[in-house]
Amino acid sequence: MVDDEPLARARLRTLLAECRVPAAQVVGEAGDGESALGLLKNGPIDLLLLDIAMPGLDGMAVAQRLRAQPEAPVVVFVTAHAAHAVAAFDLDAADYLTKPVRAARLQEALARAERHLRQRRAAPPAADAEHLLIQERGRMERVPLADVLYLKAEWKYITVRTADRSLILDGSLNDLETRHAERFVRVHRNALVARHALRALERHEGGDEPEGWALRLAGLPEAVPVSRRQLPAVRDALRERAE
16 A cells, blocks of 8 residues: 555554455555655556655656556555546556545455456456446446447437446547447447447338337347448447358
8 A cells, every 4th residue: 555644544444454345465565656666576466556746756656657557456545535436547556545545345355456457367468458438427437438339419428238237427429439449330320339239220110200210239228229321330330250
């Protein structure tokens, strides 16, 4: 754990001793960023509980340096400041805790870090970076792009649909299409569909189109409307899936 305040480190040690599943063992402590990087040279560490505001090299800079290391620990930020949450998740943090930390919240963060570590070890590094960052109930959540079945623009927000839930993302559908064109195909002016989820194109009654079409997707009961303008692109994507 890394924090420039000894009392904060002592508090974390006490809380960690109360966490049983998953259990965590403290193997080292540091009071600043440079000392933290030196500590990591002594041997592999799975998880780094990292403060942000520290003298010298701060926690964000430490996390930035760790990104270049292939065996870097999973980072959970522990800070008194909530303003850095988005930037922290851009640095691939597993979680972001604000002080004072509660035992139940720390336990949840440890479970997230454990899942994050398993995913990182099971997948190529580039694949782990393929995710959307969504603010859900006051916290940031990482949703793998591989789990997303469609993205639908509604008013100022985007509905992110997976097989088991819907989430709300603040962003631009055009930007997502540009960045992830290999994953998604546009099926309507307000919708992108995951290419891997395409199953069948069928006639669709109602909607905005006089002669409607809709897509059936793997894992979803509802069909997604297809506009006449996007119909050729959708048929091409279906043919590619079949080849």
